[in-house]
Amino acid sequence: MRDPDHELPPVREDPEQLEQTWADPPGLVGWITTVDHKRIATRYLVTAFAMFLLGGVLASLMRLQLSRPENTLFGPDFYNQLFTTHGTNMMFLFAVPVTQALGIYLVPLMVGSRNIAFPRMVAYSYWLYLGGCLMLWIPFLLNTGPDMGWFSYTPLAELLYTPTKRADVWAQMITFTEVAGLAVAVAIVVTVLKLRAPGMSLNRIPIFVWGMVVQSFMIIFAMPAVMLASTCLILDRLANTHFFDVDRGGDALLWQHLFWFFGHPEVYIIFIPGTAMVSTIVTTFSRRHIFGYLAVVMSLVSTGFIGFGLWVHHMFATGLPKLGESFFTAASMVVAIPTGIQFFCWIATLWSGRVKISTPFVWILGFFWVFLIGGLTGVMLASVPLDLQVHDTYFVVAHLHYVLIGGTVFPLFGSFYYWWPKFTGRMMNAALGVASFLCFFVGFNLTFFPMHLLGLHGMPRRVYTYPPDAGWTTMNGLELVGVAFMTLGVILFIVDAWSSLRAGVAASDDPWQAGTLEWATSSPPPAYNFLHPLTVAGREPLWDNPPDQPIVVGLRSDVRDVLVTHVMDAEPDHRVEFPEPTKWPLLTALSTSALFVGSIFTAWAVVYCAVPLFVSMTGWFWPKHPGETGTQAWPIAHRTLPMPSEPPSGRAA
Amino acid sequence: MTSRQSAVGSRQSAVVSRQSQSSVRTLDVSMLAPGGFGHRSLMWWGTLGLVLIEGTMFALAIGAYFYLRSRNTYWPPQNIAPPDLTWGTLNLLVLLASAVPNELAKKAAEHVDLRAVRVWLVVCLVFGLAFNLVRVFEFLHLNVTFSNDAYGSIVWLLLGLHTVHIATDVADTGVLTALMFIGPVEEKRFVDVQENAVYWYFVVFTWLPIYGVIYWAPRII
Numbered sequence: 001m002r003d004p005d006h007e008l009p010p011v012r013e014d015p016e017q018l019e020q021t022w023a024d025p026p027g028l029v030g031w032i033t034t035v036d037h038k039r040i041a042t043r044y045l046v047t048a049f050a051m052f053l054l055g056g057v058l059a060s061l062m063r064l065q066l067s068r069p070e071n072t073l074f075g076p077d078f079y080n081q082l083f084t085t086h087g088t089n090m091m092f093l094f095a096v097p098v099t100q101a102l103g104i105y106l107v108p109l110m111v112g113s114r115n116i117a118f119p120r121m122v123a124y125s126y127w128l129y130l131g132g133c134l135m136l137w138i139p140f141l142l143n144t145g146p147d148m149g150w151f152s153y154t155p156l157a158e159l160l161y162t163p164t165k166r167a168d169v170w171a172q173m174i175t176f177t178e179v180a181g182l183a184v185a186v187a188i189v190v191t192v193l194k195l196r197a198p199g200m201s202l203n204r205i206p207i208f209v210w211g212m213v214v215q216s217f218m219i220i221f222a223m224p225a226v227m228l229a230s231t232c233l234i235l236d237r238l239a240n241t242h243f244f245d246v247d248r249g250g251d252a253l254l255w256q257h258l259f260w261f262f263g264h265p266e267v268y269i270i271f272i273p274g275t276a277m278v279s280t281i282v283t284t285f286s287r288r289h290i291f292g293y294l295a296v297v298m299s300l301v302s303t304g305f306i307g308f309g310l311w312v313h314h315m316f317a318t319g320l321p322k323l324g325e326s327f328f329t330a331a332s333m334v335v336a337i338p339t340g341i342q343f344f345c346w347i348a349t350l351w352s353g354r355v356k357i358s359t360p361f362v363w364i365l366g367f368f369w370v371f372l373i374g375g376l377t378g379v380m381l382a383s384v385p386l387d388l389q390v391h392d393t394y395f396v397v398a399h400l401h402y403v404l405i406g407g408t409v410f411p412l413f414g415s416f417y418y419w420w421p422k423f424t425g426r427m428m429n430a431a432l433g434v435a436s437f438l439c440f441f442v443g444f445n446l447t448f449f450p451m452h453l454l455g456l457h458g459m460p461r462r463v464y465t466y467p468p469d470a471g472w473t474t475m476n477g478l479e480l481v482g483v484a485f486m487t488l489g490v491i492l493f494i495v496d497a498w499s500s501l502r503a504g505v506a507a508s509d510d511p512w513q514a515g516t517l518e519w520a521t522s523s524p525p526p527a528y529n530f531l532h533p534l535t536v537a538g539r540e541p542l543w544d545n546p547p548d549q550p551i552v553v554g555l556r557s558d559v560r561d562v563l564v565t566h567v568m569d570a571e572p573d574h575r576v577e578f579p580e581p582t583k584w585p586l587l588t589a590l591s592t593s594a595l596f597v598g599s600i601f602t603a604w605a606v607v608y609c610a611v612p613l614f615v616s617m618t619g620w621f622w623p624k625h626p627g628e629t630g631t632q633a634w635p636i637a638h639r640t641l642p643m644p645s646e647p648p649s650g651r652a653a
Numbered sequence: 654m655t656s657r658q659s660a661v662g663s664r665q666s667a668v669v670s671r672q673s674q675s676s677v678r679t680l681d682v683s684m685l686a687p688g689g690f691g692h693r694s695l696m697w698w699g700t701l702g703l704v705l706i707e708g709t710m711f712a713l714a715i716g717a718y719f720y721l722r723s724r725n726t727y728w729p730p731q732n733i734a735p736p737d738l739t740w741g742t743l744n745l746l747v748l749l750a751s752a753v754p755n756e757l758a759k760k761a762a763e764h765v766d767l768r769a770v771r772v773w774l775v776v777c778l779v780f781g782l783a784f785n786l787v788r789v790f791e792f793l794h795l796n797v798t799f800s801n802d803a804y805g806s807i808v809w810l811l812l813g814l815h816t817v818h819i820a821t822d823v824a825d826t827g828v829l830t831a832l833m834f835i836g837p838v839e840e841k842r843f844v845d846v847q848e849n850a851v852y853w854y855f856v857v858f859t860w861l862p863i864y865g866v867i868y869w870a871p872r873i874i
Contacts, residue, residue, distance in 0.1 A: 117695050186702035194695055198680055220702060224710040228717070232810070241799050241806035243717075249803035251724045254717060261713070535680055554683030563682055564695065572682050574689040577841075618828050623837055 015531060018557040022114070022527035024581050033581035035119035036527055037104050040126050042423070044101030047126075051093040051133060056490065058086040060483050063447070067480040069468040079464035080147035081166075085140050087150030088170060091266065092177045093133050095408055096219075099273040100184045102415060103212040105423070107188055109518035110206050112197030112536065114529045114555075114562050115578050117190035118183075120585045120620065125183040127589030132176030135597070139169045146170035149462065151263060152233070154244035154255040159237045168237060168600040171230040175596050178223045185216035185223075195562065196570040197517065198552065199536035206516045206539070207283075207290060210297050211276020214304040215269050221308065222265035229258035239603050253318060260311035268307035271371075271407030272300055275342055277415045278364050282346050284418075284514040285361045286353025289539060292345040299338035299345075306335045316384050317391045325384050332382030339375055343368075358512070359433030363414030366441045370410055374402030377452070392462075395455025401448045413440070413493065420497070421511045425523045426504030428496050436492035443485025450475035515540025533563060536570075584620035591616045688841050690763055696848045704855045707818065711859050714814055715866055718807045728871060729797065729804050735871035736808070737794040744787045745864050748857050751780035755857075759850035762843040767833065770846055774830040777853070781823035788816055795867075808867055815863050818856050825849055 024030035024039070034040065062082050065073050074082070108116045116122055139145055146166050148157045157167040192205065192213050205213075232243040233255070242248035244255050283290045290296060312320060312328040346368075355361075377399040381387050390396060413436075420428050459472050466472055510519035520542055521530050533552040538544025552572075555561040560578040565571060591612035598605025691697055722728045729735060754776035761769035791812065799809035829849055832842060 118699055182706055186699055186706075189702060190695055190698045193698055220705050221709050224706055225713050228710055228713050232717075232806075235799075235806070235810070239799065241809070242801075242803045243721075243806050243810075245803065248801075249721065249725050249730065250806070251721060251803070254720055254724075257720065258713065258717065548678050550678040550680040552682055553679045554681040554685075556683075563685075564689065564693070567692075572680065572685060573693055574686045575682060576688055576695060614824060621828060622832065623839065623842070625837075 014557045018528050018531065019526065021557060021560060024527070030581065032586055033583050035115070035123050035579055035581055035585075037108050037116035037119060037122060038525065038527075040119075040122055041101045041105030044097060044104060044126055044129065047130060047133060048094050048098035048101055051089055052098070053490070054137065055086050055089040055094055056487070058082050058089070060487065062086065063476075063480050063483045065464060066466070066476045068477065069466050069470070069473050071465055074464065076464045077147065080462075081140060081143075081145035083462055084146045084149055084170075085136060088146060088173065089136060090404075091150060091270075092173065093129075093136060095270040095404065096181055096266070097129055097177070098412060099212075099215065099270065099408065100181060100188070102277075102412075102419075103188050103215070103273065104184060106419065106518055107191055107209055107212050108195065109422075109521070109525060109529060110209050110516050111192060111195060111200060112517045112520075112530065112533050113191060113195035114533070115560070116187050117195055118187045120579050120582055121183045122187050123582075124585035124589050125180040125187075127586050128176050128183075128592060129180040131589065131593040131596070132173050132180065135169060135173040135176055139165070144169060146173075151259050152230075152255075153259075154233065154236075154252045155246070157233060157237075157255075158244060165600060168234060171234045171237075172596045172600055174226055174230040176593070178227045179592070181219050182223055185219040188212050188216045189220075193567045194564050196565050197534055197536045197541075198563075198565060198570055198572050200541075200565075201569045203293075204536055204539050207279040207293070207296055207300075208273075208276045208516075210300055211273045211279075214300045215272050218265050218269045218272070218304050218307060222262045222269065224262075225258050226262035229255060229262070232258075234599070235603075238599075253315070256315050256318065257311070260314045261308075264311040264314060265307045267403065268303055270404060272303060274367070274371075274408040274411040275339070276300065277411040277418075278346065278367055279342070280516070281360050281364050281411075281414055281418050282349050283540070284512050285356045285358060286349045287356065287513075288349065288353040289515075289543075290345065291348035291352065292341075293539060295341050296345050299341045303335060303338045306331060306338070310335060313382060313387070316387045329382050329384055333379055336375060336379050343372070358417075359428065359430050359437070360414040360418035360512075362434055362437050363410050363417065366437060367406060367410035367414070370402055370406030370441075370444065372406075374399060374404075374406045378403060390455050392460055393455035394451040394459045394461060397461055398448050398451035398455060401451075405444060405448075413437070416493075416497075418512070419518075420500065421507030422518055422523050422525070424501060424504070425507050426500045427507050427511065428500045428504065432492055432496040432499075436489045436496060438489075439485050439492060440489030443482045443487070443489055446482030446485060447479045448482070450478055510542065515543040517541055580624070582620070584616060588613070588616040588620055688844065690844055690847060694844050694848075696844055697851070700848045700852055704852070707855070708859065711814065711863065714807075714811055715862060718811060718866055718870070721803050721807055722870075725804070730802055733801070733804070734796045736791075736796055736868055738868055740787055740790040740794050741864055741868045744784060744791060745860065747780065747784050747787060748860050751777065751784065752854070752857055754780060755850050755853050759847050762846035762850070765840060765843050767838060770843065771830070771833050774826065774833060774846065778823065778826050778830055781819065781826055784819055785816075785823060788812075788819065811863050811867055815856075815860060818859070822849075822853055822856050826853075 022036075024034045024036060031039075061074070062079070065071050065079060065082075104116060104122060108114070136145070144165055146152065146169055148162060148167055148170065152167060152170050155161055157170075192209055196205070232241070235241040236243050236245065236250075242250040244250045244252050246252060279290055279296055309331040310328060312324060313332045316325055316328075377395070381390070381396070381399060417428055417433055420426070454472055454475050457471060459466065459470070466476075507523045509521065509523055511523075512519075517534060517536070518525075520534055533555070534541060534545070535550050535552060537546060537549050541549075552563060555563060555575065560580065561575050562578050564573050564576050566573050591609060595606060595609035595613060598609055688694065754773050758770060758773035758777055761773055792809075795805075795808055795812070797805035797808060799806050826849060829842075829845060832838070833846070
């Protein structure tokens, strides 16, 4: 393929050796031990999509049950498990992991690195996440699925009112997924701060990457709250403590405060990556840089901050002081401002760009409509009187699905279509993609728009049936039709993906003529991501880099050598050797899982299982072979930044 | 291989075609050090992430303490004495004193001085074990059990959370000390020693507010 006249200069990288160095062992061993961020992300994506389908099945069962009054399909006990497992699954096992999975795959590529920071920890996080999935679904199949609602309010979740293991299952599923989410968040933040391509200063970081950074920081500050809360809950249930026990000086509202201190930021944790995907796709298909880069980034960051000041608006019905309610009403309305700024930036980008309609872009158009409605009903709900009126009705169900499906699922499908060629090296079918979108969009609005009206007509959430004369029959029936359309849309997507994998047209490196670095390598990328890591001269390097932009040479190809750069301006700082494939993350995840599962039954499991956990973590840490320098000292004072060589340069072979 | 190279190849060949045929500008990083200390290293930032997570956890637990306090008329409840000051204060002194060998171990690591690192790591380990031992007596002198009421639960939770940290940090330090004696000792292990010291500082500093809350909040606030 390569023209000998256009040969690269002789540099140290040996492509075959590089391939060998970064390759995983073949077969099952490689699958278990891999630390390649792309392989880990792929299994995250597949698992999260499977969770999406399972959660969708539960949702369909609920709609089926409610499609006519006094339906006897399911009883109240099973229905309680249905909606709790559906909500828990979608929030903890689908929405957060799937956006983090995209980050695991794309962030290292977008910043031009050879791997994600702390790849073993990311591998570990996947196994724990898988443990969380099993932790929810196996008990559900054994009729021990959680049945207290996805926010597991006390005192309902206390031992007195939930004497079965259902609440414990929920609490430890939280621990699994939150530890996994926190590990990924730290890995993504460090990747973005320290592994960026030379030249990618803070003001050149792609917006999708900014979105992942904001999400990761929010996870770091929000998820400890729910871990603390669920730990206290399980202690109350198992060790006879009294955190939420009003008779012994505890307080049930403490649970709500701790839970929503996490639970409200969770909404932004879920949709901030969504809006960042929108910015990316809008940029590419408008054929111009995004309008108001700084404004968009600041909107993401300020949403991240304001998101922590809203949690009490979930508690308006609990009788808090009026002044507090007013504050949280104001804060809840303020958060609409940064989102509004983003909307105007997208409009300006589209308006002044040369828009090219394509399958990913169509999903983004759907996002505009759905997410806008979700945002507007959010502003309505921020007002205390209206919130009290529709509290615990289907109006809230409609609002949250418009926000979460609009804010995340529509951009996600757009992203699947957008990055699919990069992931698989195959194109998807444009016609099938648009058909899938139309079905899903129509089905979504048919299913969820009537819920606004049902809520205003007084239909409460979480009821397993209703009387025929309530006036809710028609709309509930209509919603079942919507479910059928949505299901068809998802099936079309799966058919499209499947046939693309079987016989799709081969994708070029950059099928959409996009500007970010993941399109500068092959589709799919090699294990080492880039043969020669690029340097960056603008926000969209493939559009902005001048023809003589330097490439990075001099990374060793006989070890997993990765370039580390400075935080602010991404100047080269030092090289670091990355870990080889290893079995220890899996073993550590197994011993961690034993501890979590055991602690449902006895608090002593924490003590017993600490031993295998210690052994596996020591095995993980213990060096396998001496590295590059042996015991020789590094030139510690060495901070000289190599300058781009002036042409003609090239190293002697 | 060809298809994989084509990504970089085609892009760079475009570069080449506009210039003289045999050259691409390069940024040679082969002279850079194979590692870095302090905030230059990935580990430092990873440790910082852990500190943020754990710090948030402690802050929320302290918030829960004062929230529960605001919901109770008597704090501690009637007939329950505040925790005895002796052991907690002794532990405060031990922990503050441990900052000295900790700093010396950190400095030794930064100077890649294996002998000094070994000495000070062992001293740190002794301090850590002493601290965990005194902690047992602290638990015995809280004057309340976790199952008594919400006050007992939150006090035990605060002390328990901090104990998990000192226990794991002693385990970490033990493994690290063993490694520095057994080997293979590489330069990057000195970064680990340095990061271990940074994390120990975090554990020391979080004890100050938690000590204040457990021992002094029931007395003076």
